[in-house]
Amino acid sequence: GAGVSQTPSNKVTEKGKYVELRCDPISGHTALYWYRQSLGQGPEFLIYFQGTGAADDSGLPNDRFFAVRPEGSVSTLKIQRTERGDSAVYLCASSVGSSPPDTQYFGPGTRLTVL
């Protein structure tokens, strides 16, 4: 079956612009996670959805970052007024449920470059 997909694979934008990053989880997976991976670092947790609701958004760095999952499947990570420090690979993962240790399956990521 299809794995987690993310679009676009690469996104280049200018400082101050708005961007949207999309994640299509594995069909039937109720839990969805967003992570950010900066160069030379491990993935950093941003937000977690169980179904349609954001169950934990404690990792979002500030109010410029927002994510939605309106129908409990596809999720969109939205970044307003982008800054150069937002440049990173944004990873999405999904799992069957949110009870540990359900395996999280990761997508290939979206590489965001803010000029």
Add this chain to the structure above:
Amino acid sequence: AQSVTQPDIHITVSEGASLELRCNYSYGATPYLFWYVQSPGQGLQLLLKYFSGDTLVQGIKGFEAEFKRSQSSFNLRKPSVHWSDAAEYFCAVGGYNNDMRFGAGTRLTVKP
């Protein structure tokens, strides 16, 4: 909150030699521990995970890891490294929502 430390940024081993990658975690409750591998241009792939029971966990590609509560460690091992094992390795600890906290990673180079 949970956290992970991977003390070694970069390790080089010869092909056929044994490998041990270190991981130390901090978590107040029983930890759920994971090792992932990331090859260039590839997504993160789960090697193995620990949640209870036997402290020696077997994973894919011949990897194993041992959970040692007294040392707060979950080191990854492989008896004989292959050139295709060259990659970045991440240890992670999972919270009660299955949200993971990753270490900074260890880059493995394999010498022929």
